[in-house]
Amino acid sequence: MTRRVFLFVLLAAVVVPAPQAQVDLSGDWGGAISGVLPLVLHIEAADDGFTASLDSPTQGAFGIPVGEVLLDGLAVTFTFPVLPATYSGQLDATLDTLTGVWNQGGVEQPLTFVRGAEATGPNRPQEPQPPFPYATEDVAFMSADGTVLAGTLTIPAGNGPHRAVVLTSGSGPQNRDEELAGHKPFFVLADYLTRQGLLVLRYDDRGVGESSGSFETADLYDFTADATAAVEFLNAREEVADVGLLGHSEGGYVAPLVAKQTETLDFIVLLAGPSVRGAEVLEVQNELAYRLAGVSPETAEAYATALGRVLQRIIAVPLDQPLGDELLATARDSMRATITALPAADLALAGVREDNLDQVLAGLADFLQAPWARAFLAYDPQPDLRALDVPTLALFGAKDFQVPPDQNEEPMRAALAASNSPLWDVETFEGLNHLFQTAPTGSMGEYGTIEETMNPAVLARIADWIASLE
Incomplete structure (x- = not known):
């Protein structure tokens, strides 16, 4: 389950009072939480205080309002009520560097802002760059409740029909790239699979990006309806042969539920999919x-x-x-x-x-x-896993602590063995975390510090297994 560094609420900047004016905080201040997640703090002087807002460029969040600015000598505290979070720091003698701590949900992380510095993201060598040897098409389709989901199709060269796969994300509000800590796992995965001849659909969660609806009021069964609509959307296209569903993390709960909803699903890939309640x-x-x-x-x-x-x-x-x-x-x-x-x-x-x-x-x-x-919390995937009758591949990372393989691998193996799936396999990759990165410990705090977005062996395993299906 992918985690939110903070909750994104895109609101206009607000005016907050400045207790004193002896220090001019105005300007753009760049920094990165734990040196990983880039942030930009915008502060402007106003007649009765400061106008302040926060951007998180790599996560697509802009204009997060500052609720209060407290200035005591060189000590500065900012509050972010909509997250909720606080930042407390100390200005240096130049008044251009602010060193302090970001606190959200009781978790403290180091954060230094520098006036005038640009917030640059970490290196992501696997992120695809144009030109691409395939076609890209922006699409939209409707879920059962009328929610319109926006996504991207990547279509391999050739006349087709092509085998296709829908990518469905883990927990938290995810865009079509499943963007997290500066990584875009679904962008990397879609690019790789399309280069191997697969047509791939990835889409923004409801209430995220260009999709309509509300994420905050949605649950597992809404996400299942959305993924089912994605599968049926692909099946209606002339250039599509058969359709599979790849679910990551909570998407691993969604996939067997979709298989119960539609007869047009031809295979399933589960990446760190839980097999217990x-x-x-x-x-x-x-x-x-x-x-x-x-x-x-x-x-x-x-x-x-x-x-x-x-x-x-x-x-x-x-x-x-x-x-x-x-x-x-x-x-x-x-x-x-x-x-x-x-x-x-x-x-x-x-x-x-x-x-x-x-x-x-x-x-x-x-x-x-x-x-x-x-x-x-209430969902038990065992009955739905045991009811599967399509080829299924389940992969885990040995250093995944969000969906630990010690807890989930054997129940997954037992469920698929008891199912009517004509072809199934379960494999755990050594040294990989929840995002299938090569990781020192598997801690969530490492996700953004690792340059690798998804281990090449995992990418190849997925593509080769799908290609092996009759």
Whole structure:
């Protein structure tokens, strides 16, 4: 499951009061979170304060409003209510460098802004560059509820008909390139597969990019309807022979659901697709994330176990019923009791402190109520995987802690073995993370620091397997 560095809300810049005017902050300030995610802070002087906004160019987010600017000597704090996040920094003697910390969801990351500096992204050697040896076509198609989804078709040379594949993304609001941490995995994948003779459709999630609808109110079953519409859209085109679906991460939940919705799906590729219930994935994911942060195994296990108990209560509530204030209060109290009993040193490594614990717990409560989260946590893919009757390839990365292979590989293998799939295979690639990059540890914080977008062996494995189908 791909992660959001922050929530993008594209709003106009707002005017915020400046407590004092002895320091002129006006100008464009460039920086990068942890040296990875480029940001540009725009500050303009106004009669009654500053006009300020933030851009994240590599993620396509512009004009994120600054809610407040606090200036105390050379110490500056910016708040971003719509994210929500804060940045606190200290100006140097030149007044042109601001060194500080970005804090979002209790996680602190270093960030230095320099006045006049351009925010440049990291090197991405695999990102395709024109001219391309294939045709590109912007398309739009309609989902079952009337949502219009915008995408890009890449069409190989030749008259066809061509074997085709739809790419469906992981969790979080994703554009057609599945853009994350300066990487564009689906752009790289679509380019590679099209050069191998496949017609490829990738599309913006509902509510993202050029697609209509709302992402915030959507859930797993909305995404399934969208992917089903994509498959049927391709099947209606004359230059298409047969159609497969490639799902990454949560897209691995979507694929078997689509197979249940349509008889026109001919094959499936699952990249880091979970094979157990979402609540189980999240519990193990949190334990591994804490361990990667340096937290002791005992603390990581205690936190994950407590979270697992809360999640079981949540998924017991039918999706068409609200969770209720009493259940949410019980969940917060349970997690508060667990967290406050854990060693402070371990909590600090995880970015949890006494002064931000309420914020962390409020964020958990908001997450548990979100339509996407409730559907994801409750879904068990086993019955749908066992009902598959089309060729299926499932790939994992050995260093993936978001969909850990130790948890998901064997249940995937067992489900496909029990299915009616005429051809299936499950493989784990050593040394690769959730994005199928060659990774030191698999931590999410490494995604943007790695130049590789997707390991060439994985690209070749996907193309060769599809080519082998009769």
